[in-house]
Amino acid sequence: MPTGLFYTKYQDDEKIFHTLWVKIWMWALLIFLFVCFPFVAYPLSGFFGFSLQHMANMIGIFIIGAHGLNLLTGFTGQISLGHGAFMGVGAYTSAILFMKGGWPFWLSLPAAGLVTAGVGMIFGVPSLRLRGLYLAIATMAAQFIIGYAMRNWTSLTGGSAGLNVDRPSIFGFALDTDLRYYYLILILVIFSTLFLKNLLRTKTGRAMVAIRDRYLSAEIMGVNLFKYRLLAFGISSFYVGVSGGLFAHYNLVVSDEHFTMWLSIQYLAMVIIGGLGHVLGGIFGTIFMVLLPELLRIPTEILSNIYPNIFAIFGTLRELVFGLVIILFLIFEPDGLAARWHTIRAYWKLWPFSY
Amino acid sequence: MSPGLLHFTQLVVTGLVIGSVYSLVALGFVLIYKATSVINFAQGEFVLVGAYICLDIIVRFQIPFGWAFLLTMVFSVVLGLLVERLTLRPLIGEPVITVIMVTIGLATVLKSIVTLFWGTQIKVFPPIFPQDPLNFQGIVVSEVYLWTLGFALLFMTIFAVFFKYSRAGIAMRATAADQQASQSMGISVKRIFAISWCIAAVVSGVGGILIGNINGINITLADFGLKVFPAVILGGLDSIVGAIIGGLTIGILENLMGGYLDMYFGGGVKEVAPFVVLVVILMIKPYGLFGTVEIERV
Numbered sequence: 001m002p003t004g005l006f007y008t009k010y011q012d013d014e015k016i017f018h019t020l021w022v023k024i025w026m027w028a029l030l031i032f033l034f035v036c037f038p039f040v041a042y043p044l045s046g047f048f049g050f051s052l053q054h055m056a057n058m059i060g061i062f063i064i065g066a067h068g069l070n071l072l073t074g075f076t077g078q079i080s081l082g083h084g085a086f087m088g089v090g091a092y093t094s095a096i097l098f099m100k101g102g103w104p105f106w107l108s109l110p111a112a113g114l115v116t117a118g119v120g121m122i123f124g125v126p127s128l129r130l131r132g133l134y135l136a137i138a139t140m141a142a143q144f145i146i147g148y149a150m151r152n153w154t155s156l157t158g159g160s161a162g163l164n165v166d167r168p169s170i171f172g173f174a175l176d177t178d179l180r181y182y183y184l185i186l187i188l189v190i191f192s193t194l195f196l197k198n199l200l201r202t203k204t205g206r207a208m209v210a211i212r213d214r215y216l217s218a219e220i221m222g223v224n225l226f227k228y229r230l231l232a233f234g235i236s237s238f239y240v241g242v243s244g245g246l247f248a249h250y251n252l253v254v255s256d257e258h259f260t261m262w263l264s265i266q267y268l269a270m271v272i273i274g275g276l277g278h279v280l281g282g283i284f285g286t287i288f289m290v291l292l293p294e295l296l297r298i299p300t301e302i303l304s305n306i307y308p309n310i311f312a313i314f315g316t317l318r319e320l321v322f323g324l325v326i327i328l329f330l331i332f333e334p335d336g337l338a339a340r341w342h343t344i345r346a347y348w349k350l351w352p353f354s355y
Numbered sequence: 356m357s358p359g360l361l362h363f364t365q366l367v368v369t370g371l372v373i374g375s376v377y378s379l380v381a382l383g384f385v386l387i388y389k390a391t392s393v394i395n396f397a398q399g400e401f402v403l404v405g406a407y408i409c410l411d412i413i414v415r416f417q418i419p420f421g422w423a424f425l426l427t428m429v430f431s432v433v434l435g436l437l438v439e440r441l442t443l444r445p446l447i448g449e450p451v452i453t454v455i456m457v458t459i460g461l462a463t464v465l466k467s468i469v470t471l472f473w474g475t476q477i478k479v480f481p482p483i484f485p486q487d488p489l490n491f492q493g494i495v496v497s498e499v500y501l502w503t504l505g506f507a508l509l510f511m512t513i514f515a516v517f518f519k520y521s522r523a524g525i526a527m528r529a530t531a532a533d534q535q536a537s538q539s540m541g542i543s544v545k546r547i548f549a550i551s552w553c554i555a556a557v558v559s560g561v562g563g564i565l566i567g568n569i570n571g572i573n574i575t576l577a578d579f580g581l582k583v584f585p586a587v588i589l590g591g592l593d594s595i596v597g598a599i600i601g602g603l604t605i606g607i608l609e610n611l612m613g614g615y616l617d618m619y620f621g622g623g624v625k626e627v628a629p630f631v632v633l634v635v636i637l638m639i640k641p642y643g644l645f646g647t648v649e650i651e652r653v
Contacts, residue, residue: 265463269460316471320464324460
């Protein structure tokens with residue numbers, strides 16, 4: 001294992017896997033996820049008291065969305081409070097095209113991404129003239145407007161009753177169980193992560209990072225702010241739209257209650273807790289945020305011996321803990337879990353001669 | 356008056372009253388933004404907490420409204436101080452996203468604490484102001500509406516005088532203009548930050564009590580705070596006059612749009628109309644009516 005940076009070429013610096021070991025571990029992880037996880041998931045579910053397979057699917061779905069928000073907020077520096085609603089746009093698009101339009105799933109899912117990208121770009125237009133503060137407010141307005149449309153455009157969305165969606169099949173392979181759906185999600189997660197990681201190594205990605213760091217300087221260097229900010233909005237919304245489409249067909253019902261402001265806040269919390277501007281951040285943050293409510297159940301069950309009605313307020317307690325976790329992370333660990341991960345790795349790299 | 360005109364005037368009057376409360380809350384919001392450059396997403400939760408505290412003091416401890424009102428203001432001051440000291444001060448100098456997110460986290464925490472204490476059922480204030488409708492040539496206005504309007508205007512005047520003449524007010528304006536310069540003139544910027552948060556919490560609490568008297572309170576009152584955004588964007592984020600005019604305008608606009616468009620969109624237009632207005636303003640006049648236009652040249 002190398003104990004420092006010994007790059008002699010730019011290509012070395014830009015590599016995704018800097019050492020052989022990282023590559024080996026990555027393959028080991030992938031093999032585990034593809035081959036071993038389904039076997040481990042079932043017995044462990046009994047131990048933890050919740051379905052690990054279901055959790056893994058939810059984490060996968062939200063990782064794709066979190067990657068999208070991370071690209072926008074973490075790498076381009078544009079804050080969005082509307083990603084919950086954008087996810088809803090994706091979910092409804094795929095559901096409507098699939099159920100009412102009779103489109104095949106392999107077409108309706110990308111279509112969900114494209115439609116969401118379009119909607120996202122419309123609300124992203126003010127970002128071209130405004131700084132982060134205003135954009136947060138503009139996207140918040142998007143959240144409310146889209147939410148209203150979902151509730152009241154009854155002929156299209158089914159109103160507050162929502163839409164029922166079937167499990168799809170791809171090229172004759174029915175994705176009817178959680179496990180089968182898991183493979184679809186896993187493949188898409190891998191693909192979206194790879195795309196994000198590679199995007200950041202291209203001209204486009206570098207331009208976005210330049211805009212985040214100091215947009216005036218970026219403009220002086222010849223970066224077209226209009227183009228790249230809008231592009232970031234588009235790609236980000238595409239991601240979250242695909243995530244919404246996956247969610248719709250997994251959850252089997254879409255209604256406006258899934259895609260409230262609260263979801264937008266959760267998305268932001270995911271990327272902030274995970275680490276803004278780290279590809280790993282979206283993954284860590286999502287795992288943390290999806291598992292947190294489940295982990296909260298354990299102390300709640302213990303406390304329920306003392307306070308019998310604690311389950312009635314469980315939802316509220318969960319929100320309280322979410323809020324506290326967000327605040328505490330921002331104050332004490334502003335760079336998120338991904339930065340902590342890098343610190344730990346750097347420590348072991350030089351162990352036992354850390355200094 | 357013709358029925359059409361009567362309907363219109365009725366909508367405008369109601370909108371004006373609600374708008375005056377928006378203005379009051381928006382005032383607190385702009386104050387924080389001006390002095391500390393923080394966008395406060397927890398403004399609505401301040402409204403919520405103020406309303407519940409006042410209600411609880413009146414109902415549980417049987418304290419008359421006047422004293423309850425004062426006690427609520429004292430409580431709001433403490434709340435503002437705590438929030439500033441515990442969550443915002445450690446983040447001075449952090450990026451905008453971090454600060455926005457911390458106020459969102461704060462909003463979540465305050466909201467869930469309120470839910471834990473008081474539940475989600477709608478609660479009604481004991482009638483404090485007379486509810487009898489007054490009739491001005493056909494326009495029916497409940498007396499409580501007039502009291503609300505009066506109170507809101509009173510508080511706005513108090514704060515206008517405070518900014519114009521008091522020592523602390525002038526220090527706050529100086530800090531808003533230039534932090535470093537005011538610091539070198541011996542103004543404690545930290546204290547100004549704390550005062551801003553206190554005032555914001557107090558005006559929001561007052562707004563909560565006023566609006567609670569009209570509609571009763573439950574947890575959705577927090578969304579009221581989000582309506583402040585259209586108001587301040589219309590007026591300009593850093594303009595106090597803008598906040599007041601913006602608040603009134605948004606109140607009237609949402610009532611008119613709700614009154615005339617509800618039948619076409621299946622209800623609830625009132626809830627979304629301000630945000631449509633917001634997006635339109637951002638597209639055509641992003642710095643609002645009175646906001647400072649930021650000029651950047653490359």
